[in-house]
Amino acid sequence: MKTFLSEVIAKALQSYDDISKVTFILPSKRACVFLKDELTKQLDRTTFSPQIMSIEDFVGNLSNLRPCSNTQLLFEFYSSYLRLTPASDQESFDTFSKWAQIILQDFNEIDRYLIPHKTIFSHLSAIQDINHWSLQNDKSKLVANYLKFWRKLSDYYESFSDDLVARGIGYQGLIYREAVENLEYYLQSNEQQHVFVGFNALNTAEQNIIKEMLQQGKAEIYWDVDELFFNDKEHDASLFLRRYRYEWKHFENNPFNWVSTHFSGEKNIQLIGVPKNFSQAKYTGELLTKIHAERPDYSNTAVVLADESLLLPTLNSLPEEVERLNITMGYPLKDTPTASFFEGLFQLNNKKKKDSFYFKDVIAILSHPMSKALFTIEGKDFTIGIIRKIQEQNISYISAERLQNIASEAAETLELIFPKTALQSIDDFISNCLTLIKKLKGNYQKNESKHLLLLEYLYRFYELFNQVRLLNEKYGHIKDLKTLLGVYHELLRYETLDFQGEPLEGLQMMGMLETRVLDFETVIITSVNEGILPSGKSNNSFIPFDVKKHYGLPTFKEKDAIYTYHFYRLLQRAQNIFVLYNIDNDGFNAGEKSRFIMQLAIEQQPAHKTRAYVISPQTETIVSNLKHIDKTDGMMLQIKNLASKGFSPTTLTNYIRNPIDFYYEKLLGISKPEEVEETIAANTLGTVVHDALEILYTPLVGKKLEADELQELFPKIDPLIKELFSKSYGEGNIHFGKNLIIFHVAKRFIENFIYHEIDELKSGNSIKILALESDLHTQIDIPELAFPVAIRGKVDRLDEFNGVIRVIDYKTGKVEKSQLSVEEWEFLMTDYKKYSKSIQVLCYAYMIQRQFNITGQMEAGVISFKNLQNGFLKFTDKNKNSSLITPETFDAFLFELKNLILEICNSDIPFQEKEI
Template sequence: YSSKNNPAQILIAKLFKMHTNALSRNAKSYVLYYKDVLDILTHPLVEPYAKTNSLVNVINQNNYTFITHQKLMELNPNTSDLFILLFQKWEKGSMAVLETISNLLQTIKSNLNNDNEEEKISKAFVYAIFKTINKLINYYSQHSNIDDIQTLYTIYKQVIELAEVSFEGEPLNGLQIMGVLESRVLDFETVIITSMNEGNLPAGKSQNSFIPYDVKKELGLPTFKEKDAIYTYHFYHLLQRAKNIYLIYNTESEGLDAGEKSRFITQLEVEKQPKHTLTHEIYNAVLPEIAYQPMVIPKSEAVMLRLKEIAENGFSPSALTSYIRNPIDFYFQKILRISEVEEVEENIALNTLGTIIHETLEALYTPFIGKFLSESDILGCFKLLDAEVLKQFKLVYKEGEIKKGRNLLAFEVAKRNVSNFLKFEQESIKNGDAIKILHLEKGCERILEHPSLPFPIKIAGKVDRIEERNGIIRIIDYKTGKVEKTNVTLKSWKGLTEEIKNDKIIQVLAYAYMFENEANDKPIEAGIISFKNLKSGFLPFSFKEGKEETTEINSAILNNYLEQMVLLLNEILDKEKPFEEKIK
């Protein structure tokens, strides 16, 4: 078996990649790329024995993109011998590198157990790579002038191509897997030969040689014909005493192991012997009639208890829209509480950018809660803008790189978005708007009671900003994506909770419902400020009936909204209604 693509060889290849990249970047500070580090730490020959799960979590949680060697050692103070050998600097030349790899392979080998069949196979691969490394050590001891790591890796790749691993099994038990030459003096009752296509058996003109065919023929040197003759002899010897013979070939003319069927099969067909019974069967991969069956999960007692727990703690508007988008997503996120795996954000994600903008605006406006905004207040915010955005980047993105590449662009985008918002606010004040900040990032909740609901349900969520503008209460939700006026305009209450396109309407009306009792009978508007559509300003929810359009959220609007929400909540809480996946 080839040593080329086994776990031990892949680990060594990853090591070469990590260390050569570190040396090419800056040999003095020895900076390691996080993907290279995680590839090593999560490798199956390393992860169970290096005890670095906490280190992997720290790297993912803090967005370490590039890590110096010194920082890596500080992050993992309880280092094992295996960890030290993996991340030991490759600064002392090729011979030192080879000796480090040799020691590493011996350490890995000592971790593997002979009682476990999988580990036994892994140990055989490790030993094969170990022998190859020792060959290179002997070679380099005689040719010490070749001392470049990149050259060493090139030579290693050439040598490993030729390395092979021999496996041993129980010869008197089970299926015996072997090459043609291994079967030379053995007889079997049942023989299965795979890949019986021309070019595989016989191999044909597969050997590359500097000696032309005619010269070989003239001098009596062996050619591919002699090799084919040897394989022909072994093939027929293998068939001589067998009772059941299966010759398997690929009927496809193109693709992996494709081509004409072997001439050996044709010969058996043409020169059919009296005692031979030949049958031909064609097998095709069975394709499923349905490409994908949507998931359907019934509601068990445990699920119903969890739904009641959510109802007591509070259904958030985002949880309700998650159910509308895909009930299976709601099931995974809210019932099973499965969260996304935390990974390093090499480039700032859109949701992270949104968090940074939200946090920046909260920090800038917090001093003005409970008072009317003035132009001088906004000018003060402009002065603090750059420092505050940088501070929020460091808090949210942690150790991530923000001084170059896409992240620098994201940093500038965040500054521009907040700056444009402040300009928009400044213009409103100049035009005479009286703006009083009532709340920022306010947690709201309200108990929804209805005769058709099985029990009272709490609706809870966090509102980005609540203000009083010219005597009207405005409930504002910031969106970093693009939102149009049509996204918050409703023409009919029927089917409100059936389509995900209404998610923003459901969200802002939920905020209005939760804050209604605190509005002191003042008129309420609820809507969105879209940073990608700031020219449209505040986009309030509006109900359009014919030519009439109203933006004020009155009791009639809320009653119609609640009737639709009750239908949705009853569907979620209906034990007979399973969670059915929506195919996107």
């Protein structure tokens, strides 16, 4: 395949006797590398290399200004702003930076297109006057300040640009403007011949430079456009080149090189719809596997990512056959794990409450992999102990001093992340970050080969924090952590980790702009959707659309034309083209295919073989196999020990709900991890209510209740609840928010319960407390088992109500009467949702009957605090329509209970997971 650059070099070698006296100027540095390679291929003799540079380097040489970073520009602009703005009207650097970024972009555009700044700023000011009815005298202070700002914009621009030129630095637009000013001197002092290669959309400054050099015979220019687009006046791919061809005086007497006919040649074009962005990355890998069969070294193959956020997914999807890879795009530093660590550090200090840190922020940063490296000392990871202590003691806010007391061996590192005193300056915070980076570096270098990438991340972040420190030392605009975070984000947005690779061999992976002047036989383009390619009507500018049109500034129309040119130029010489687009209609910029795809399909050329289709990810049917665990001898020994100690009602009902949970909890000892209760949990509320009732009623055990005695309990409730919450809730705060509400709910539950008891007594009922929170343990005779079996538990209350013994289980949740009735006993041990409450109260009743040798009438049931109006919810045998617990009731219950225990203790019956 003959590429555009090979044609340029062939023409240049034919035109110039001494190629070393030629300066080649290209759109990008990457294009320069490929031009040098092409030159070495075509040269048949030894010679000095010509100058080969990008347009930005060339213009920089013309202007004698050095480009500076966006962040430095922001600091410089703020200095100019402070100098020209009265102290009473000045905004903080943090607020200023939010709108200044847009202003700087507008300054850049105005300079690149050589717009007289006073004219356009005067125009913008007049528009704002009209918009805010400036003829009215009663303007608000806000409007008055706003209009004053627009009137001073020209002064800001002049002061800012003068300061930059005096320092020998500038932004791109200012560099272009200065280059135009210096062009005449450059041409007089330079005899080099210049060749401009592969340009398309030129700003006014570039046009003026090139036209002047052409006019004086100091330059040639080689365009690259296909006649199919060039002759179509409606096609945006040649929008700019048609203008130059017919508007530049040079081309009245000189040829317009070149208009080619490559696009109409033979091409295999596949237009592929793929659901979801990540699926595009996966399918790209599949396409590369197929390409490998025809071109094992992937030479002349390019993957072009219109959406550069797909870089990592695409890299992870590359087939093993890709041995050589060159990536033009850098990996954004903001996506690295190091970035998330320092982001957590910023958030931790931003949210600091007086001298304490919020537990979630503390746990988040201690759980970060980099914290593991920092706090692992002599093989011991101190983060685990700190997190466990916070969870066990339910600490919502923890001081730096307490953290250091928990892990005194790691106190030095803890002080860097959780300083005891407030940071005295921003430099203190940056200094802490740099010290942490050095510590991490030391730890990772112990196993350097394993952590090469992490060490590279750390090095880049060390550079980044140093840059922030130097900028602040010079300008002093960063006064607080919030402002520092904004500057940090601004820097991080543009920083990338560059990949090393062979730029001229193997598979090429790049963004759309990096494809300028480059040609490949096989091209895979991803994310060809509207809003991505082209990017759409984004307008991040203070200059209105009609003003841009009036002054010849680019609008979305011109930006779309730029994307159109790059897209079609990439396809001109390609032979195998795969265009991927997202067909999923969920999310931003998804679902609508790009207009370019529609054009390719509608304007198909006779020699093009175009195929359009949609692919679906290959998915395997995953059969959800429920866990099946056979009982080993060791398990059976554990079950026997458990049986002899006694099965609790909760253990039995958990087995009924899901045998696998019984296995995890009782045999493996796996329980739910302890977490900080920021809001009081339901089980904590239940514990407090149970304990409070036990303490309040213990003096009344063995006595008949009297209304007056119960009335005396009310003053004791508030202090008792506070004490119990302090015991059960650790250091959690119950004095505000949801916790305060839950505290009052607990009080109301107990008060309502006592009021209910008083009402019962006043209605003539007799209540005698027999026992509270009694520990129960009863053997069960199961002849089929050769080892003892028992059940155990703790009943909340045993009382005598009008002569009937009542077994009472307290529930702070809502329980309905239907949950305490049994009609079909054979389903008692299989239906957890329906019968779990019945099983519990029947277990308690059976143990009490055996342990207390009760012969009289007995009932068992639940008092639900959320359903207190229904009083004591009694277990009921629907077959007898009776709530009394009789020997027949126990017989039916024990028959089912023994069968359940036999199942648990049967070594041939595995633990079988249930679908829940």
